[in-house]
Amino acid sequence: MKINCEAKADCCVNKKLTEAYVGLAKFLRIIGDNNRLKILCLLKDEELYVDELSCNLGLAQNLISSHLKILNSFNLLKIRKVGKKNYYHTNREVFKKYNSLLTSFLKNYE
Amino acid sequence: MKINCEAKADCCVNKKLTEAYVGLAKFLRIIGDNNRLKILCLLKDEELYVDELSCNLGLAQNLISSHLKILNSFNLLKIRKVGKKNYYHTNREVFKKYNSLLTSFLKNYE
DNA sequence: TTTGATTATCAATTTATATTGATATGATAG
DNA sequence: CTATCATATCAATATAAATTGATAATCAAA
Numbered sequence: 001m002k003i004n005c006e007a008k009a010d011c012c013v014n015k016k017l018t019e020a021y022v023g024l025a026k027f028l029r030i031i032g033d034n035n036r037l038k039i040l041c042l043l044k045d046e047e048l049y050v051d052e053l054s055c056n057l058g059l060a061q062n063l064i065s066s067h068l069k070i071l072n073s074f075n076l077l078k079i080r081k082v083g084k085k086n087y088y089h090t091n092r093e094v095f096k097k098y099n100s101l102l103t104s105f106l107k108n109y110e
Numbered sequence: 111m112k113i114n115c116e117a118k119a120d121c122c123v124n125k126k127l128t129e130a131y132v133g134l135a136k137f138l139r140i141i142g143d144n145n146r147l148k149i150l151c152l153l154k155d156e157e158l159y160v161d162e163l164s165c166n167l168g169l170a171q172n173l174i175s176s177h178l179k180i181l182n183s184f185n186l187l188k189i190r191k192v193g194k195k196n197y198y199h200t201n202r203e204v205f206k207k208y209n210s211l212l213t214s215f216l217k218n219y220e
Numbered sequence: 221t222t223t224g225a226t227t228a229t230c231a232a233t234t235t236a237t238a239t240t241g242a243t244a245t246g247a248t249a250g
Numbered sequence: 251c252t253a254t255c256a257t258a259t260c261a262a263t264a265t266a267a268a269t270t271g272a273t274a275a276t277c278a279a280a
Binding site for chain 2: 003005008009011012021022024025026027028029031032033034037038040041042044045051052055056057090092095096099102103106107108109110
């Protein structure tokens with residue numbers, strides 16, 4: 001027996017909505033990594049440069065660097081360059097945006 | 111020059127906290143998939159059985175089934191079996207738990 | 221203007237995850 | 251029972267992402 005799928009749900013057909021979900025999924029995967037979560041945690045209320053992150057997390061410098069690049073690719077971070085050092089801190093506006101998107105998604109399940 | 115890492119941040123040493131973050135990261139990856147987000151979206155306020163999900167999303171039955179298994183592995187869903195059909199709906203308590211964990215994490219960045 | 225410090229990049233590898241095709245399982249009606 | 255519907259499983263493949271090792275780029279001080 002065939003199922004009637006004529007009336008598809010909004011989240012499957014609404015262009016705006018599906019695009020928002022693609023962005024949301026991407027955001028979730030970007031912060032859904034143990035090492036990136038730790039990086040973000042360290043950057044919670046101070047800015048740190050790469051070697052400090054590397055040292056604190058016990059992870060190779062290039063690994064930290066590549067995770068920072070990934071976080072940066074989503075504009076989750078900002079850099080302040082001082083001499084040789086690159087100080088990273090969080091980009092609160094972008095977090096705010098995805099936080100509210102996520103909140104409105106998750107509140108449907110509470 | 112060596113960096114002093116004696117005083118590591120809480121999120122790097124606190125056992126309870128780091129474990130919570132491992133769970134959080136896992137949760138984020140589990141819902142951070144486009145198809146699983148769509149499934150959750152469809153299950154927002156009704157229960158559906160596998161073929162309905164498959165039909166609505168235009169995805170193969172076994173693919174839906176495996177995504178449901180993944181969501182289920184994290185207790186995000188509940189099943190109600192009626193005859194041959196398995197109706198899935200969301201497990202609100204678990205969402206609530208991770209939602210609050212996530213909220214308290216993200217609020218640091220607003 | 222070379223040296224050391226700091227960070228980024230890159231190719232190679234490993235690990236994780238998603239998808240597909242085929243098949244098995246379980247339930248129900250006849 | 252047997253046929254069919256609904257779902258799950260499984261091996262194989264494909265895709266994506268993380269990690270490593272080596273090296274390049276960048277900057278500042280000596």
